[in-house]
Amino acid sequence: MIIALDAMGGDFAPASTVEGAIFAAKESKHKVLLVGPEKLIAEELLKYHKKYNLRSLDIEIVNATEVISMGEHPAKAVRQKKDSSLSVCAKLVASGKADACVSLGNSGAAMAAALFYMKRIEGVLRPAISSAFPTIDGHCIIADAGANMDCKPEHLMQFAIMASLYFEKVFKMEKPKVGVVSVGEEPTKGNELSLATYEMLKKSDLNFIGNIEGRDITKGKADVVVCDGFVGNVILKFGEGLAETMLSLVKKGLKKHPIAWASLPFLWAALKDLRKKVDYRELGGAPLLGVDGVCIIGHGSSNGVAVKNAVLAGARAAEHDLTNEIKDAIAKYEAKVNTVSNG
Amino acid sequence: MIIALDAMGGDFAPASTVEGAIFAAKESKHKVLLVGPEKLIAEELLKYHKKYNLRSLDIEIVNATEVISMGEHPAKAVRQKKDSSLSVCAKLVASGKADACVSLGNSGAAMAAALFYMKRIEGVLRPAISSAFPTIDGHCIIADAGANMDCKPEHLMQFAIMASLYFEKVFKMEKPKVGVVSVGEEPTKGNELSLATYEMLKKSDLNFIGNIEGRDITKGKADVVVCDGFVGNVILKFGEGLAETMLSLVKKGLKKHPIAWASLPFLWAALKDLRKKVDYRELGGAPLLGVDGVCIIGHGSSNGVAVKNAVLAGARAAEHDLTNEIKDAIAKYEAKVNTVSNG
Numbered sequence: 001m002i003i004a005l006d007a008m009g010g011d012f013a014p015a016s017t018v019e020g021a022i023f024a025a026k027e028s029k030h031k032v033l034l035v036g037p038e039k040l041i042a043e044e045l046l047k048y049h050k051k052y053n054l055r056s057l058d059i060e061i062v063n064a065t066e067v068i069s070m071g072e073h074p075a076k077a078v079r080q081k082k083d084s085s086l087s088v089c090a091k092l093v094a095s096g097k098a099d100a101c102v103s104l105g106n107s108g109a110a111m112a113a114a115l116f117y118m119k120r121i122e123g124v125l126r127p128a129i130s131s132a133f134p135t136i137d138g139h140c141i142i143a144d145a146g147a148n149m150d151c152k153p154e155h156l157m158q159f160a161i162m163a164s165l166y167f168e169k170v171f172k173m174e175k176p177k178v179g180v181v182s183v184g185e186e187p188t189k190g191n192e193l194s195l196a197t198y199e200m201l202k203k204s205d206l207n208f209i210g211n212i213e214g215r216d217i218t219k220g221k222a223d224v225v226v227c228d229g230f231v232g233n234v235i236l237k238f239g240e241g242l243a244e245t246m247l248s249l250v251k252k253g254l255k256k257h258p259i260a261w262a263s264l265p266f267l268w269a270a271l272k273d274l275r276k277k278v279d280y281r282e283l284g285g286a287p288l289l290g291v292d293g294v295c296i297i298g299h300g301s302s303n304g305v306a307v308k309n310a311v312l313a314g315a316r317a318a319e320h321d322l323t324n325e326i327k328d329a330i331a332k333y334e335a336k337v338n339t340v341s342n343g
Numbered sequence: 344m345i346i347a348l349d350a351m352g353g354d355f356a357p358a359s360t361v362e363g364a365i366f367a368a369k370e371s372k373h374k375v376l377l378v379g380p381e382k383l384i385a386e387e388l389l390k391y392h393k394k395y396n397l398r399s400l401d402i403e404i405v406n407a408t409e410v411i412s413m414g415e416h417p418a419k420a421v422r423q424k425k426d427s428s429l430s431v432c433a434k435l436v437a438s439g440k441a442d443a444c445v446s447l448g449n450s451g452a453a454m455a456a457a458l459f460y461m462k463r464i465e466g467v468l469r470p471a472i473s474s475a476f477p478t479i480d481g482h483c484i485i486a487d488a489g490a491n492m493d494c495k496p497e498h499l500m501q502f503a504i505m506a507s508l509y510f511e512k513v514f515k516m517e518k519p520k521v522g523v524v525s526v527g528e529e530p531t532k533g534n535e536l537s538l539a540t541y542e543m544l545k546k547s548d549l550n551f552i553g554n555i556e557g558r559d560i561t562k563g564k565a566d567v568v569v570c571d572g573f574v575g576n577v578i579l580k581f582g583e584g585l586a587e588t589m590l591s592l593v594k595k596g597l598k599k600h601p602i603a604w605a606s607l608p609f610l611w612a613a614l615k616d617l618r619k620k621v622d623y624r625e626l627g628g629a630p631l632l633g634v635d636g637v638c639i640i641g642h643g644s645s646n647g648v649a650v651k652n653a654v655l656a657g658a659r660a661a662e663h664d665l666t667n668e669i670k671d672a673i674a675k676y677e678a679k680v681n682t683v684s685n686g
Binding site: 135136146149150181182183190191192194213214215216217218219228229230231233234235236237238239240241242243244245246248249250 | 478479489492493524525526533534535537556557558559560561562571572573574576577578579580581582583584585586587588589591592593
């Protein structure tokens with residue numbers, strides 16, 4: 001697979017993206033296109049020439065003269081900067097020269113670029129960011145994780161179809177369990193959106209398990225957790241913040257108890273496992289499902305390892321032909337809905 | 344203060360509520376009215392007669408022949424069961440015979456009973472559950488935590504006024520920081536509700552600090568965290584679930600590392616501090632702000648200590664005359680809004 005990586009996206013770019021590209025190329029057989037200002041990327045790459053045999057790695061620089069920064073207005077920036085690293089990445093996928101694009105930068109702009117150049121899949125109402133979140137014995141997918149603020153039930157229904165397919169194809173699990181975020185298990189509990197979504201999901205062919213409460217998310221009750229992008233984003237960021245706060249409280253608590261503090265070095269190995277589990281860097285990026293091509297959006301503060309994981313996530317989605325699978329599934333669903341409403 | 348405690352509310356009632364009443368009466372000068380089937384409560388109380396000098400405690404049984412269970416339809420149950428322990432509690436406050444009522448049972452029914460018997464404060468559009476959540480160095484108040492699913496900006500504006508006052512009066516902090524839950528710091532980020540609420544809060548006299556992202560909640564960035572009851576409930580329950588999951592992962596992780604596992608007894612003291620911090624039982628119940636009288640709604644799985652904390656939370660709110668403070672603040676705010684719109 002050929003992955004177009006926005007070399008200028010992310011808080012630590014291009015250092016993190018160039019390092020991530022090297023890691024990905026070393027670990028896999030995929031080709032990585034480093035998209036950005038040619039000279040700058042070449043200089044960054046050169047820093048690694050002593051450590052790695054760069055010629056043996058399948059990495060290529062694709063020149064892009066402009067950069068979209070974090071603070072810029074997404075749609076405006078994409079419209080104006082047609083030669084930005086991000087826009088060029090999206091164009092590479094749209095023209096078939098790359099199988100996936102990956103950006104760790106301005107996520108609003110990444111969505112705008114994907115929509116502008118790669119377009120929506122026919123029938124898809126709104127593309128959704130499908131973000132992985134760790135559970136006690138694996139992880140779940142939260143869709144939407146922030147692309148769409150105010151949603152309708154039919155949007156959430158499509159998020160469920162697309163994220164189920166992502167889980168099924170990429171994570172190799174048949175009939176993943178789908179739950180809709182709500183405030184109680186009973187079908188009568190929820191807000192207008194969750195109640196109406198419940199009714200639509202109940203009639204679908206998905207493995208719908210009903211409402212899922214906040215407390216059940218990390219318990220792994222559902223594989224696909226459906227909600228609007230406002231709720232999904234708040235959950236994800238709240239989880240990140242709470243995990244950080246808890247680890248720092250554990251540390252602070254240990255300090256109060258000298259014997260426990262003395263055992264910290266031994267404890268560290270155990271905590272490292274936990275940190276790894278709740279660390280977004282390990283989970284790679286989140287695909288923007290519903291656009292016509294693979295687009296992976298990663299965390300802005302990604303380091304080299306996180307960038308590598310995002311690149312590999314893009315390659316996996318492309319290998320499993322996720323885009324065409326979604327095309328078929330949405331077409332089938334829309335045909336079914338139209339038959340019912342006409343019949 | 345005289346506190347009416349719904350002795351039949353909660354997963355472990357009446358054992359937990361009777362124990363909680365004893366703890367509260369022992370620890371404070373407040374009188375606790377145990378409301379429920381007279382005979383049953385008396386029998387439960389008798390179990391403690393060897394351990395405590397019951398006569399020295401200011402506890403009284405108030406008979407109520409009916410019980411509203413967890414599964415019942417809130418409004419219907421309250422309308423039909425006029426002699427339920429919950430309804431009698433609300434009536435005791437409405438008639439001035441008690442200063443606060445406390446229930447750990449069906450929270451929807453508790454709200455319905457409070458609204459039915461105590462009524463809304465004039466000018467209050469929707470009462471809000473204001474729940475405490477631990478932060479790294481204290482706690483914040485989340486309003487609304489589940490009373491109102493679909494809200495308008497003017498509802499959230501009132502939640503902010505009422506919860507600020509609660510923080511100010513009961514927790515003795517001047518000008519608590521108010522934030523509105525959103526997906527980014529920038530005023531342009533959010534959904535329709537958060538964006539419109541931002542504009543209203545910006546013009547208010549509250550100490551508004553702007554949008555607060557999910558990750559900032561446990562960092563204590565805001566004292567009063569404003570959102571609709573759907574989002575608030577999901578956040579609270581997600582936090583509860585994640586904290587549990589993390590502690591069990593820490594334990595599991597420790598088991599994998601024999602030396603760390605051996606240090607567990609020493610570590611336990613440190614973890615206990617943490618557990619206490621994230622334990623809802625320590626935080627007592629949440630007031631339903633905006634009804635004409637103090638009504639505290641506690642966690643269904645409350646034990647004796649949690650019930651005691653909920654009773655003491657009720658007494659504190661009553662002592663600080665929270666209801667009249669809210670009356671004044673809402674009247675002032677409404678007068679200001681009307682002047683502006685007429686002027």
